[in-house]
Amino acid sequence: MKQNTIDRLISLFSKLPGIGKKSAGRITYHILDSNPALAQAFAKELSGLHQVIKRCGICGSFTETDPCYVCSDSDRDHSLICVVENAQDIRVIEDGREFSGVYHVLGGLIAPLEGISPANLSIDKLISRICNTQVKELILALNPTVEGDTTALYLQKILKDFNVDISRLASGMPVGGNIEYIDKLTLSRSFRGRVKI
Amino acid sequence: MKQNTIDRLISLFSKLPGIGKKSAGRITYHILDSNPALAQAFAKELSGLHQVIKRCGICGSFTETDPCYVCSDSDRDHSLICVVENAQDIRVIEDGREFSGVYHVLGGLIAPLEGISPANLSIDKLISRICNTQVKELILALNPTVEGDTTALYLQKILKDFNVDISRLASGMPVGGNIEYIDKLTLSRSFRGRVKI
Numbered sequence: 001m002k003q004n005t006i007d008r009l010i011s012l013f014s015k016l017p018g019i020g021k022k023s024a025g026r027i028t029y030h031i032l033d034s035n036p037a038l039a040q041a042f043a044k045e046l047s048g049l050h051q052v053i054k055r056c057g058i059c060g061s062f063t064e065t066d067p068c069y070v071c072s073d074s075d076r077d078h079s080l081i082c083v084v085e086n087a088q089d090i091r092v093i094e095d096g097r098e099f100s101g102v103y104h105v106l107g108g109l110i111a112p113l114e115g116i117s118p119a120n121l122s123i124d125k126l127i128s129r130i131c132n133t134q135v136k137e138l139i140l141a142l143n144p145t146v147e148g149d150t151t152a153l154y155l156q157k158i159l160k161d162f163n164v165d166i167s168r169l170a171s172g173m174p175v176g177g178n179i180e181y182i183d184k185l186t187l188s189r190s191f192r193g194r195v196k197i
Numbered sequence: 198m199k200q201n202t203i204d205r206l207i208s209l210f211s212k213l214p215g216i217g218k219k220s221a222g223r224i225t226y227h228i229l230d231s232n233p234a235l236a237q238a239f240a241k242e243l244s245g246l247h248q249v250i251k252r253c254g255i256c257g258s259f260t261e262t263d264p265c266y267v268c269s270d271s272d273r274d275h276s277l278i279c280v281v282e283n284a285q286d287i288r289v290i291e292d293g294r295e296f297s298g299v300y301h302v303l304g305g306l307i308a309p310l311e312g313i314s315p316a317n318l319s320i321d322k323l324i325s326r327i328c329n330t331q332v333k334e335l336i337l338a339l340n341p342t343v344e345g346d347t348t349a350l351y352l353q354k355i356l357k358d359f360n361v362d363i364s365r366l367a368s369g370m371p372v373g374g375n376i377e378y379i380d381k382l383t384l385s386r387s388f389r390g391r392v393k394i
Contacts, residue, residue, distance in 0.1 A: 004261055005249050009242045015235070016224045019216075027213045029285040032259050036247035038212070043244035045206045050233035052202050062229050064201055088226040 006032070058129070060105035060122050061087040070094075070102055077101045079136040083126065083155070085109050085148070089141060101139070104129065109147035110154055118154055126155075130162050137165040144171040144189070203229070255326070257302035257319050258284040267291075267299055274298045276333040280323065280352070282306050282345070286338060298336070301326065306344035307351055315351055323352075327359050334362040341368040341386070 006028060013024035031039050055061070056068035063069070070076060070090070080101030084090055090103050106121045129135060140155060142148035152168050159166060172190035173182055182190075203225060210221035228236050252258070253265035260266070267273060267287070277298030281287055287300050303318045326332060337352060339345035349365050356363060369387035370379055379387075 005242060005246065006259060009246070012235075012239055012242060017227050018220050018223060023215050025285060025288060026215060029259070029283065030214050031243070031246065032250060032284070038209075039243045039246045042209055043240045045202060045209060046228070046236045047240035047244070049202065049206070049228065049236045053229060062203060062226070086226065087229070088222060091222060 059090075059103045060107060060125070061090050061103060079134050080139070081126075081129065081135055081137070082139045082141050084141050085143065093141065099139075101137075106142075106151070109142060109145075110151045111147045118158075121151075123155070123158070127159070127162075130159070130164055135164055137167070140166065140168040142168070144169075256287075256300045257304060257322070258287050258300060276331050277336070278323075278326065278332055278334070279336045279338050281338050282340065282348075290338065296336075298334075303339075303348070306339060306342075307348045308344045315355075318348075320352070320355070324356070324359075327356070327361055332361055334364070337363065337365040339365070341366075 009028045009031075010021070010024045013019055013027050014021050016024075019027070031042075052064055053062050054064075054066055056063045056066055056071055058067045058071040061068050061070070065072070077100050081104050082093065082099055082101055083104045083106060084093070085106055085108060087105050090105070093099050093103075104122070104126050106123070106126075108116050108121055110116060110118055110121070130138075138155075138159070140152045142152050156166055170193055171186070172193055173179070173186060179187070206225045206228075207218070207221045210216055210224050211218050213221075216224070228239075249261055250259050251261075251263055253260045253263055253268055255264045255268040258265050258267070262269070274297050278301050279290065279296055279298055280301045280303060281290070282303055282305060284302050287302070290296050290300075301319070301323050303320070303323075305313050305318055307313060307315055307318070327335075335352075335356070337349045339349050353363055367390055368383070369390055370376070370383060376384070
């Protein structure tokens, strides 16, 4: 079968995260079988995507307006910054409706083996935010992985001379989890981070 | 968060088969993070999709040329028709490079509970192909499910007066499978369909 529109679309879909060649085929044929309006809606949203969506000049998240709706909201606590790896994490935290401060997107985590050093992350911008605005507390909402731990440690080290409290999200057993099936590292963190009741 | 471009794109992606809301978010942010060329390539392929891809007038598969490359290939055996549920199945069979005949897409399987009756399938067209061309054999490549079995039985019944051999793909243990983990129905079919060696 020579490379045609269907092949090209399948190969595009299989470049997306979590989509293999089989799923890409299933998706492509689903779109072909569906009302052409679905393909048109996709084409419309995607063709203008990078014109419409920009990075917020303050926090670095994706937004249609600059600054983003979080950074421009005066009801939020601008002295409390939640530091996240990427813009998608903001969405998850916003869905939780727990956090009332503002965000800062690092744009990755320190990973020497993948060639990501502190210079590749938006750390200078974070420091200038701390210097120029009345930031009192940083919450590091970074994944509890080797890269997340390394990045948290690095931030803690370079920010120790600034008058700002730094904390990190609690790591331990997920709600509804079962001690029997929990891995050793998570169990060890749960012990170390135990909470007095 | 109000409904914006990102939300709309996530909701579009979550309409695709096998993609939940979380995956849709991950995919959308991946595209945002990627080179704008990726979004543009998607937009380009999808905007013209239904103009470029049509149904083949003979077999019913998706194609850019009518008839499709299989139906217009004189090297293939046009007296041997492989009957499939949908156009995607043709792709899988073609990848196997085992079959040298032509195809016929039914466009579904008989499923009374879902309101799909024989009248909804491309059965009349199959009969007219059998009547008008020198068809000697039909291979029913239908899923070994209740719907596939029903459809195979129905086709066998209405085609019994035509001078055409009808067979169905063998059902049994997959290659590399383990008898210990095989379900009862598959094992039973493997016994009934045992092959003399």
